[in-house]
Amino acid sequence: MRSSxxxxxxxxxxxxxxxxxxxxxxxxxxxxxxxxASFMTWEQASRYPPEWIPDPFTLENYMKLFKLELFxxxxxxxxxxxxxxVAGNIMFSSMAGYAFARLKFPGRDALxxxxxxxxxxxxxxxxxxxxxxxxxLGLIDNIAGLALLSLANxxxxxxxxxxxLSLPQEVxxxxxxxxxxxxKTFFYICLPLAKPALGAVAVYQFLGAWNAFxxxxxxxxxxxxxxxxxxxxxxxxxxxxxxxxxIIAGSLVAAAPTIVLFIALNKYLIxxxxxxxxxx
Amino acid sequence: MSKSHLFLSQKMKSLLEKRxxxxxxxxxxxxxxxxxxxMVFGYFAAxxxxxxxxxxxxxxxxxxxxxxxxxxxIFKDLWRGISGAYFFQAPFYTGLKNILLYTAIVVPTQTxxxxxxxxxxxxxxxxVQFYKVSYFLPAVTSPVxxxxxFIWLFMKQGYINYxxxxxxxxxxxxWINDKSYLLYAIALVAIWGTSGHFMVSFLAAMxxxxxxxxxxxxxxxxxxxxxxxxxxxxxxxxxxxxVVVLGLIGALQMFDLAWVMAGSNGGPGGAGYTxxxxxxxxxxxxxxxGVAAAKSxxxxxxxxxxxxxxxxKYKVMVR
Numbered sequence: 001m002r003s004s005x006x007x008x009x010x011x012x013x014x015x016x017x018x019x020x021x022x023x024x025x026x027x028x029x030x031x032x033x034x035x036x037a038s039f040m041t042w043e044q045a046s047r048y049p050p051e052w053i054p055d056p057f058t059l060e061n062y063m064k065l066f067k068l069e070l071f072x073x074x075x076x077x078x079x080x081x082x083x084x085x086v087a088g089n090i091m092f093s094s095m096a097g098y099a100f101a102r103l104k105f106p107g108r109d110a111l112x113x114x115x116x117x118x119x120x121x122x123x124x125x126x127x128x129x130x131x132x133x134x135x136x137l138g139l140i141d142n143i144a145g146l147a148l149l150s151l152a153n154x155x156x157x158x159x160x161x162x163x164x165l166s167l168p169q170e171v172x173x174x175x176x177x178x179x180x181x182x183x184k185t186f187f188y189i190c191l192p193l194a195k196p197a198l199g200a201v202a203v204y205q206f207l208g209a210w211n212a213f214x215x216x217x218x219x220x221x222x223x224x225x226x227x228x229x230x231x232x233x234x235x236x237x238x239x240x241x242x243x244x245x246x247i248i249a250g251s252l253v254a255a256a257p258t259i260v261l262f263i264a265l266n267k268y269l270i271x272x273x274x275x276x277x278x279x280x
Numbered sequence: 281m282s283k284s285h286l287f288l289s290q291k292m293k294s295l296l297e298k299r300x301x302x303x304x305x306x307x308x309x310x311x312x313x314x315x316x317x318x319m320v321f322g323y324f325a326a327x328x329x330x331x332x333x334x335x336x337x338x339x340x341x342x343x344x345x346x347x348x349x350x351x352x353x354i355f356k357d358l359w360r361g362i363s364g365a366y367f368f369q370a371p372f373y374t375g376l377k378n379i380l381l382y383t384a385i386v387v388p389t390q391t392x393x394x395x396x397x398x399x400x401x402x403x404x405x406x407x408v409q410f411y412k413v414s415y416f417l418p419a420v421t422s423p424v425x426x427x428x429x430f431i432w433l434f435m436k437q438g439y440i441n442y443x444x445x446x447x448x449x450x451x452x453x454x455w456i457n458d459k460s461y462l463l464y465a466i467a468l469v470a471i472w473g474t475s476g477h478f479m480v481s482f483l484a485a486m487x488x489x490x491x492x493x494x495x496x497x498x499x500x501x502x503x504x505x506x507x508x509x510x511x512x513x514x515x516x517x518x519x520x521x522x523v524v525v526l527g528l529i530g531a532l533q534m535f536d537l538a539w540v541m542a543g544s545n546g547g548p549g550g551a552g553y554t555x556x557x558x559x560x561x562x563x564x565x566x567x568x569x570g571v572a573a574a575k576s577x578x579x580x581x582x583x584x585x586x587x588x589x590x591x592x593k594y595k596v597m598v599r
Contacts, residue, residue: 012504016400023397024414027476031417033439034429048437096314105304111315118322122533122583124559125576126325128332128569132339133320149321152314182306211422213536218564229424233540236428244432251425262420266413269420270480 031259034248038062042243061249064241070223071250074231077220078210078254081143081227085209086202088151094198096152097160098190102172103182112161115154127218134219141221149215150208156201163197164190203265207258228254332573339569350574367550372575374546375555378463382554383531385467390475391523395516397475398482399508412483415476423473427540430469431456456541459551466537466552473537474530478523485519486512521594525587532583535560555579 037045038061039054065071099105100112130149131140139145171193175185191198216227226234232250241247262269333350335343354372361373397415401408418426433439434455441452455465489512497507513520535556542552544561559579563572 013403013405016403016405019400020397020405020411024411027418027472028414030426030429030433030439030472033433037432046435046437049442050439092313092317095310099307099310103303103307103310104300105307108307111311114323115314115318118318120584121322121326122529122576122580124533124556125329125573125580126321127559127576128563128572129325129328130321131563132328132569133325135339148317152317154314154318154322157314182303183310186310207420211420211424213422213424213539217539218560229422229536232428233424236431236540237543247428248432251428255421255425258420258422259417262417263413266409266416270412270416 038249038252042245045245061245064246065250074226074228078227082206082209084147086205089156089205090198092152093156094160096157098164098186101161101164141225146219329573335570337570338567350570353571372558374550375553375558379554382467386470386531387527390471394475394478395482397479402486415479418473419477423536424540427537434465459549462547462551466541485516489515528587
């Protein structure tokens with residue numbers, strides 16, 4: 001009796017390991033497969049059945065990529081866009097988050113609920129009007145104009161507000177007794193204390209901006225100003241290369257920063273998702 | 281109270297008032313950027329979209345009030361589609377039909393898959409973090425990049441058809457170019473891309489279920505499968521609703537994957553055409569912003585009612 005119980009338990013553990021490993025393979029193999037193929041000639045990468053060892057090993061795909069003058073520009077544009085978004089959100093959403101969490105002013109809660117309600121509106125509703133606004137401002141085909149749209153996001157403000165609410169009230173009282181006004185308190189007390197939350201905002205906004213597609217697609221017009229996702233899909237649809245391997249190599253280059261960032265910070269990021277979900 | 285005391289307290293009061301109004305003023309400065317940007321690009325834009333949906337316009341000339349004509353365009357399109365018109369005569373209908381089928385495939389599959397994976401990962405085994413990281417990796421990668429890689433993997437003589445030979449011998453469709461498989465290919469990529477993210481959410485919810493409930497069930501002789509069905513699933517209800525609602529919102533406005541894998545014209549026979557693609561085309565290819573606005577309001581109404589009905593039914597409100 002006892003041994004059979006142990007056996008079924010062992011069976012369950014074996015099944016668990018099998019299922020988890022099978023799915024790890026399913027989730028990882030597209031990445032591994034494309035990483036390997038990016039060092040192959042297209043002739044080898046399209047061979048059937050698939051081959052796993054590049055022979056001959058070639059850097060031709062990456063060279064073709066960088067020979068295209070547009071590609072480094074796309075990297076630069078994406079980095080600029082992500083940088084603007086991260087900087088804007090760190091600055092403005094932490095200010096607003098602090099004010100919504102810790103300061104008293106008329107209409108505070110109503111205004112905050114109104115901001116949160118915006119999350120229900122799909123991006124496609126506001127897309128055309130925003131295109132017209134940005135067009136009227138003369139900022140179409142301009143990374144700064146595109147960044148203006150999401151410089152101060154509601155989700156980052158929400159995250160910062162939750163963080164400032166979780167700090168003990170004494171911190172703010174102490175600053176007030178010392179005669180600090182709200183803005184002074186924000187810069188000297190709150191910002192240094194908020195480093196973990198600011199880091200979270202920075203990482204999420206970076207991932208969002210680096211991977212953004214619809215905004216850059218609509219608001220950027222000339223290929224010189226594209227970001228990586230738009231540029232690569234443009235290169236694919238215009239068939240800039242006769243082979244597919246440069247596209248694969250380009251995809252990996254474009255995905256590399258987010259993958260490295262995620263692997264480096266996986267514990268914090270996964271925890272952050274959990275906290276976000278908990279709010280629901 | 282003596283006169284001096286009264287004077288003092290009044291002075292205190294006015295000082296306090298001054299301080300209060302100063303606090304309010306500085307607070308307004310602090311929230312100004314977030315508020316202004318979101319009022320303009322959020323509320324003003326949404327109101328303008330609503331306004332625009334009653335006008336005929338080409339971005340340049342004067343706007344012409346047309347009443348409900350833009351909405352009539354939608355319903356005529358739907359009517360033609362229902363009476364069996366071809367894709368080019370009823371693009372909006374095709375987009376709606378495709379996105380409903382896509383949502384019906386993706387949302388239940390990714391939710392159940394994420395829950396099952398979480399149940400397996402929620403056991404005392406080594407290397408759980410490795411599994412979490414590998415399941416989560418697609419979620420931090422751009423959908424466009426994922427789509428570009430999968431176009432290659434889905435080729436007729438590609439990696440996926442090769443792996444399929446071990447599971448279903450002889451089944452090797454030309455996923456991207458065959459109109460009866462394109463939407464399923466997009467759905468598979470979407471499931472692959474998002475289930476890992478939701479798996480982590482489920483895992484967190486599972487870890488907060490009290491251990492003693494399971495222990496009591498084990499004493500009663502309930503096996504792992506029965507414990508999953510009778511304890512885990514009911515305890516997870518709020519998280520299931522949350523994941524389904526997020527999944528619905530994402531799936532109903534799917535754009536990136538379809539844009540890359542099917543192209544903006546929806547691929548062969550419009551098999552990969554979605555409502556979001558149709559709104560984009562209406563606004564920026566056909567240059568009919570009024571019709572695009574009307575269609576986007578239809579999309580908003582669809583998302584809102586579907587998520588509202590779902591939350592109402594299960595009596596858990598997200599947000």
